Amino acid sequence: MLRRNIPSVTAVAALLIIWQTVSATGLIPSFMLPSPKEVIIAFVSEFPSLLENSVITLQEAFIGLFLGVSVGFCVAVLMDTFEVLYKAFYPLLVITQTIPSVAIAPLLVLWFGYEMLPKIVLIVISTFFPVTVGLLDGFRSADKDTIGLLRSMGANRTQIFRYIKFPSALPQLFSGLKIAAAYSVVGAVISEWLGGFGGLGVYMTRVKKAFAFDKMFAVIFLISAISLALMALVGFAEKKCMPYRNISEKEKNK
Amino acid sequence: MNKLEVKNVGKSFDGKPVLRNVSVELNRGELVCLLGVSGGGKTTLFNIISGLLTPDEGQVLLDGRDITNQPGNVSYMLQKDLLLPYRTIEDNAALPLLLKGVKKKQARLQVSPMFSQFGLDGTQKKYPSQLSGGMRQRAALLRTYMFSKDVALLDEPFSALDTITKSSMHKWYLDVMEKIQLSTLFITHDIDEAILISDRLYLLSGSPGEITGEIVIKEPKPRREDFNLTAEFMEYKRKILSLL
Numbered sequence: 001m002l003r004r005n006i007p008s009v010t011a012v013a014a015l016l017i018i019w020q021t022v023s024a025t026g027l028i029p030s031f032m033l034p035s036p037k038e039v040i041i042a043f044v045s046e047f048p049s050l051l052e053n054s055v056i057t058l059q060e061a062f063i064g065l066f067l068g069v070s071v072g073f074c075v076a077v078l079m080d081t082f083e084v085l086y087k088a089f090y091p092l093l094v095i096t097q098t099i100p101s102v103a104i105a106p107l108l109v110l111w112f113g114y115e116m117l118p119k120i121v122l123i124v125i126s127t128f129f130p131v132t133v134g135l136l137d138g139f140r141s142a143d144k145d146t147i148g149l150l151r152s153m154g155a156n157r158t159q160i161f162r163y164i165k166f167p168s169a170l171p172q173l174f175s176g177l178k179i180a181a182a183y184s185v186v187g188a189v190i191s192e193w194l195g196g197f198g199g200l201g202v203y204m205t206r207v208k209k210a211f212a213f214d215k216m217f218a219v220i221f222l223i224s225a226i227s228l229a230l231m232a233l234v235g236f237a238e239k240k241c242m243p244y245r246n247i248s249e250k251e252k253n254k
Numbered sequence: 255m256n257k258l259e260v261k262n263v264g265k266s267f268d269g270k271p272v273l274r275n276v277s278v279e280l281n282r283g284e285l286v287c288l289l290g291v292s293g294g295g296k297t298t299l300f301n302i303i304s305g306l307l308t309p310d311e312g313q314v315l316l317d318g319r320d321i322t323n324q325p326g327n328v329s330y331m332l333q334k335d336l337l338l339p340y341r342t343i344e345d346n347a348a349l350p351l352l353l354k355g356v357k358k359k360q361a362r363l364q365v366s367p368m369f370s371q372f373g374l375d376g377t378q379k380k381y382p383s384q385l386s387g388g389m390r391q392r393a394a395l396l397r398t399y400m401f402s403k404d405v406a407l408l409d410e411p412f413s414a415l416d417t418i419t420k421s422s423m424h425k426w427y428l429d430v431m432e433k434i435q436l437s438t439l440f441i442t443h444d445i446d447e448a449i450l451i452s453d454r455l456y457l458l459s460g461s462p463g464e465i466t467g468e469i470v471i472k473e474p475k476p477r478r479e480d481f482n483l484t485a486e487f488m489e490y491k492r493k494i495l496s497l498l
Contacts, residue, residue, distance in 0.1 A: 146336045152304040153401050154326025155353045163349065167340045244340050244381040 034214035042214035064123025072131030127180035134176025138169020263312035271462035287452035295463030330407035350401035467497035
């Protein structure tokens, strides 16, 4: 595990060292690029404020993600059950994903105000898609012969869904969830940036206007860390939900 | 009395006849082979018996009751084991019970005494990917058995296994069948396999598929170790080849 991570850890460390030297020697002035040390200091001194704003952002992200995944699940099940819905709405779904979220966020502010609602709507829009697409592909990957076998045993639609289709779609669902988790944080920050009273996005607009780039970098790293943590959480749930996968991987590695 | 009876079944796909006037009988505790070339309509017949396909004509009777076009009466086992990779062997075997509405705990309890009979001891908590091909087929048969205790339809169940495993599976199967009083309809394209394990065999050939012969294997069970090397065995084989 550790040995596998050596190259990536080394690369990150090297990058940080170069960055620190470049800033410390004055090659790039610190108002343009603050040194890692300054970023850390800013992070520590701003910690209470960062924490307060992260709570708001995380709240939006979690509610949005939860709703987005729920909507994604329902849409996927409906589209899988009724072929007509699949044909009718799948192209539309794809189109919704080509609209940049920065473009709709101001509209959402116009429609739903500066509170939490427009943020959540944006997150739902950007997170349900990877979940729906993942699930739909997963449902379709379910083995036809196994479905036939269960039908011969008298299984009804719900049972076929529960015992075959849903478990077959788990790997794709989790891939979709990882993307959705990352989107949810980014979506929250973007919509806060474009109009709101609190959260990391609002904090970013404030420090940007103050040209406090050390704080800006601190918040960027915080957002990355939060996204990574969420993705790790999904990865953990994935391992828990699919113990059989770990086994086959372990045996392959032997 | 006949356990399972297929009466004058015919089936066409897009106007192309696949089966014509096929009648097959299976008595209690008997192993009957359906021998024919691949693509000769054997699997279509199986799907009709298991209720997944509607025959154009004829009917399927189980214990004298009409089960034509009714899934949920007899189950089958294929060359692919079709075990669910995300369930343990125990839960795979218990699946038919769960489908019938038995609670999970209760279902596991009913399955567990069967593991030793099927030579599957110690595999309860394992996943299918951890088992060999032969063991997976045993687990698949156990699942079939948990669905219908007295009739099993097997569609080339051992044809993906290597010769050595295959012959040990034949011994195992005959042994298990005797213990649990199973009646079996067994599809195969392997003539040796058919003679070796069946009490009776039907030859299905031609296009559309028709029953072209019925042969009773008189050799008593359990069969001699070297039955497949005897003159009688060769005689059966010659007869089959002339009828196919």
